[in-house]
Amino acid sequence: MNEIRDILKTMEYGPAPEDGSHVKTWLENHGRKIGHFINGRFVFPEKSKSFGCSNPGNGEKLAKIALGSKADVDSAAKAAAKAFKSWSALSGTQRARHLYAIARLVQKHARFLSVLETVDNGKPIRETRDLDIPLVARHFYHHAGWAELIDSEFAGCVPAGVCGQVIPWNFPLLMLAWKVAPALAAGCTVVLKPAEYTPLSAYAFAEICNEAGLPPGVFNLVNGDGSTGAAIVAHDAFDKIAFTGSTEVGRILRKQTAGSGKKLSLELGGKSPFIVYSQADIDAAVEGVVDAIWFNQGEVCCAGSRAIVQEGIADKFHDKLKARMEKLRMGDPLDKAIDIGAVVDPIQIENIEARVAEGKASGAQCWQPSWAGKQKPNAGCYYPPTLFTGVEPSSRLAQEEVFGPVIASMTFRTPGEAIELANNSRYGLAASVWSQNLDVAFDCARSLKAGIVWINSTNLFDAAAGFGGYRESGFGREGGREGMYEYLVPAWLKDAKKLPAAKPVPTPLPAPEAAGDGGIDRTMKMYVGGKQARPDTGYSYPVLDGKRKPVSQAGFGNRKDIRNAVEAANAASGWASMTGHQRAQVLYFLAENLEARADEFAGRLVRIDGDTKAGAKKQVGASVARIIHYAAWADKYDGAVRAPMANMLSLALNEPWGTMAISCPDDAPLLSFVSLVLPAIAMGNCVVVTPSQTNPLVIGDFYQVLDTSDVPGGVINIVTGERDALAGDMAKHDDIACHWYFGSAEGSKAVEEHSAGNLKATWVNNGKACDWYSLTQAQGREFLRHAVQIKTIWTPFGV
Numbered sequence: 162m163n164e165i166r167d168i169l170k171t172m173e174y175g176p177a178p179e180d181g182s183h184v185k186t187w188l189e190n191h192g193r194k195i196g197h198f199i200n201g202r203f204v205f206p207e208k209s210k211s212f213g214c215s216n217p218g219n220g221e222k223l224a225k226i227a228l229g230s231k232a233d234v235d236s237a238a239k240a241a242a243k244a245f246k247s248w249s250a251l252s253g254t255q256r257a258r259h260l261y262a263i264a265r266l267v268q269k270h271a272r273f274l275s276v277l278e279t280v281d282n283g284k285p286i287r288e289t290r291d292l293d294i295p296l297v298a299r300h301f302y303h304h305a306g307w308a309e310l311i312d313s314e315f316a317g318c319v320p321a322g323v324c325g326q327v328i329p330w331n332f333p334l335l336m337l338a339w340k341v342a343p344a345l346a347a348g349c350t351v352v353l354k355p356a357e358y359t360p361l362s363a364y365a366f367a368e369i370c371n372e373a374g375l376p377p378g379v380f381n382l383v384n385g386d387g388s389t390g391a392a393i394v395a396h397d398a399f400d401k402i403a404f405t406g407s408t409e410v411g412r413i414l415r416k417q418t419a420g421s422g423k424k425l426s427l428e429l430g431g432k433s434p435f436i437v438y439s440q441a442d443i444d445a446a447v448e449g450v451v452d453a454i455w456f457n458q459g460e461v462c463c464a465g466s467r468a469i470v471q472e473g474i475a476d477k478f479h480d481k482l483k484a485r486m487e488k489l490r491m492g493d494p495l496d497k498a499i500d501i502g503a504v505v506d507p508i509q510i511e512n513i514e515a516r517v518a519e520g521k522a523s524g525a526q527c528w529q530p531s532w533a534g535k536q537k538p539n540a541g542c543y544y545p546p547t548l549f550t551g552v553e554p555s556s557r558l559a560q561e562e563v564f565g566p567v568i569a570s571m572t573f574r575t576p577g578e579a580i581e582l583a584n585n586s587r588y589g590l591a592a593s594v595w596s597q598n599l600d601v602a603f604d605c606a607r608s609l610k611a612g613i614v615w616i617n618s619t620n621l622f623d624a625a626a627g628f629g630g631y632r633e634s635g636f637g638r639e640g641g642r643e644g645m646y647e648y649l650v651p652a653w654l655k656d657a658k659k660l661p662a663a664k665p666v667p668t669p670l671p672a673p674e675a676a677g678d679g680g681i682d683r684t685m686k687m688y689v690g691g692k693q694a695r696p697d698t699g700y701s702y703p704v705l706d707g708k709r710k711p712v713s714q715a716g717f718g719n720r721k722d723i724r725n726a727v728e729a730a731n732a733a734s735g736w737a738s739m740t741g742h743q744r745a746q747v748l749y750f751l752a753e754n755l756e757a758r759a760d761e762f763a764g765r766l767v768r769i770d771g772d773t774k775a776g777a778k779k780q781v782g783a784s785v786a787r788i789i790h791y792a793a794w795a796d797k798y799d800g801a802v803r804a805p806m807a808n809m810l811s812l813a814l815n816e817p818w819g820t821m822a823i824s825c826p827d828d829a830p831l832l833s834f835v836s837l838v839l840p841a842i843a844m845g846n847c848v849v850v851t852p853s854q855t856n857p858l859v860i861g862d863f864y865q866v867l868d869t870s871d872v873p874g875g876v877i878n879i880v881t882g883e884r885d886a887l888a889g890d891m892a893k894h895d896d897i898a899c900h901w902y903f904g905s906a907e908g909s910k911a912v913e914e915h916s917a918g919n920l921k922a923t924w925v926n927n928g929k930a931c932d933w934y935s936l937t938q939a940q941g942r943e944f945l946r947h948a949v950q951i952k953t954i955w956t957p958f959g960v
């Protein structure tokens with residue numbers, strides 16, 4: 162009975178369904194067949210394979226979707242390659258107009274797009290209407306701005322080229338916007354593949370492109386599954402691949418694109434901590450959990466899926482959380498008063514159920530609201546909010562993504578323990594930190610290995626704030642200035658020449674105890690942890706002069722030497738905590754001491770590389786200048802402060818990677834070494850370096866200068882030997898977070914391939930030459946950018 166009196170008794174919500182009829186009409190008008198969008202035309206190839214797409218909210222079949230073949234990918238790639246010429250030739254202002262037009266149309270069709278997204282994905286209309294679609298428009302506006310500003314703000318850069326983009330199903334149109342908007346702003350053209358569960362909004366977006374008058378071929382859409390995605394990644398028309406999805410597939414893509422010269426960005430999974438300190442505003446934190454893990458049914462890569470709660474408040478916190486869970490409303494995603502909609506597919510429900518069963522078997526306590534299981538709104542895929550307490554930090558529930566509305570909670574005693582627990586993960590996407598004590602909150606934010614940290618907040622996004630992970634959550638950023646660089650390359654690189662083949666390292670010999678007579682210098686040792694070290698092999702290799710005559714020997718390093726060097730680098734992390742000013746002072750002193758010994762260094766270069774005296778002097782002079790250049794930068798390569806929301810700041814903080822590997826080329830052995838090592842250490846990294854394999858001796862002289870310049874032991878570790886063999890060992894090492902390789906094309910490929918293990922970031926030259934004397938090519942912001950990873954910290958700024 163719907164008497165007002167009765168309603169007031171229960172205060173139950175009545176149904177508040179959003180009208181789905183426009184979407185129904187749209188689907189009918191398309192004959193419920195959704196194909197591709199290639200070169201400005203909608204096509205459903207006659208003999209195409211297809212697959213079904215349904216509404217997870219009620220199981221209803223929505224449409225038949227074309228499954229893109231290699232041939233479909235090929236025609237889309239050709240269209241994008243053709244369009245690239247004219248699109249990249251437009252002025253930034255002209256491209257900005259197109260992006261602006263798209264943004265306007267997204268707003269105009271906002272209600273339709275929200276319903277379409279909800280129907281296809283199962284997420285509540287409240288979220289698509291208030292979050293997904295407004296953020297899509299926001300992304301196109303923001304990037305219309307970058308297109309307008311591109312000449313002044315990204316001087317010296319050109320578009321990366323033709324882009325292949327593959328996205329997941331959890332935020333279908335938003336992930337499209339994150340990928341397409343920066344690409345088009347930069348002057349790139351695109352072939353995009355949506356996820357198989359959620360192809361509809363991308364198709365509607367293609368219609369918007371047509372409506373906006375975007376030139377044909379600039380945006381192309383190929384529907385399909387993993388095989389279609391793989392065909393995109395393999396196609397050689399692409400200069401850049403951008404991917405969001407599972408870490409498993411990300412790793413496949415890293416290997417598949419190795420050596421291809423394609424730029425790659427990966428936004429992968431996470432197991433993000435949600436840390437609640439005893440000084441937290443508990444009610445706010447409870448509401449935070451709702452947004453962290455029950456937003457989008459927990460199908461969020463940065464979901465706060467691991468609660469880490471201080472022991473003293475844990476019971477109170479869990480009790481309040483349970484009370485709140487009891488009140489969450491799950492049901493028809495089109496109902497405007499629903500908190501939790503449908504999970505994307507029955508298969509996902511099976512996955513979640515299996516993971517929950519496993520969690521129960523592991524001994525953790527599972528709690529669901531009393532209404533769970535009793536309420537089956539319709540034939541859809543629903544899973545109730547679920548809380549596990551007493552979770553073992555090492556259990557699968559605490560370590561691996563569930564990608565569903567399931568949170569695993571554990572407790573800690575001291576702030577140090579909280580950080581340890583939070584960082585005990587192979588992932589590093591996001592984190593949420595709750596404490597009214599800002600000292601505690603910021604200390605935690607700083608110590609977390611995560612690309613995004615939300616202080617007293619969670620799951621906030623904006624086009625101006627970079628998004629992306631540390632560790633196995635991938636590399637590259639989306640959004641903000643940093644996101645634009647993913648679609649740009651230095652202009653000079655486009656016509657860089659191939660590096661000549663390296664001279665092989667002569668056969669190693671057992672090291673002589675103490676040579677030094679008869680014109681032969683003593684054997685150069687390695688330099689690890691601030692001390693000279695003998696090679697593990699006990700072997701050395703002859704270093705030859707310009708006439709291929711042996712003049713000395715250098716240690717022949719192996720995997721064990723790399724391991725020791727990495728350990729020494731890890732132990733020297735105090736370097737990162739020094740201020741930029743303190744590091745600058747050390748670097749200036751280093752330049753001064755090198756300059757004092759300039760003649761000696763020049764002599765070495767003449768003797769071994771057969772340089773002319775003038776040439777050698779020039780190299781030493783340029784090396785001194787380069788050190789000074791990075792000493793200057795050490796306290797100036799700033800991040801950014803942004804104000805994307807009222808009362809919130811987002812800070813883009815440049816953080817060192819930690820331990821980096823650097824493989825130096827053979828040419829200009831002192832200058833190239835300095836050009837690569839200095840930006841890395843100026844930013845606070847510790848490095849494991851292999852110097853030129855043909856002339857390591859000049860670096861042997863250099864570490865003597867390090868000793869006299871207050872560079873702390875372990876900041877620069879030098880292992881001599883065969884570049885490519887050692888590069889392989891470094892690329893495979895799990896404690897190295899980033900690897901720069903400047904050598905052959907094959908060596909570049911091997912580094913990228915082996916980096917897939919821990920998904921370390923790589924920067925390789927693909928066998929291309931760099932003019933180490935050129936101030937455009939060999940120094941400046943490009944090097945600093947690769948020497949840091951950006952952590953985005955969101956913090957309240959006022960109430």
Ligand code: NAD
Nearest residue numbers: 328329355356386387390391406407410429430462562564
């Ligand atoms: P997925 O990685 O399998 O798929 C993501 C996209 O990649 C889809 O478009 C898919 O068709 C495509 N793809 C699959 N195999 C490919 C291949 N070999 N080459 C190229 N493209 C390929 O992820 P999923 O199936 O959507 O979800 C599986 C798991 O991934 C989830 O349970 C979750 O753990 C994770 N996930 C993460 C995110 C995120 O934003 N980081 C998003 C969705 C899913």
Ligand code: MN
Nearest residue numbers: 215281358359
């Ligand atoms: Mn669907």
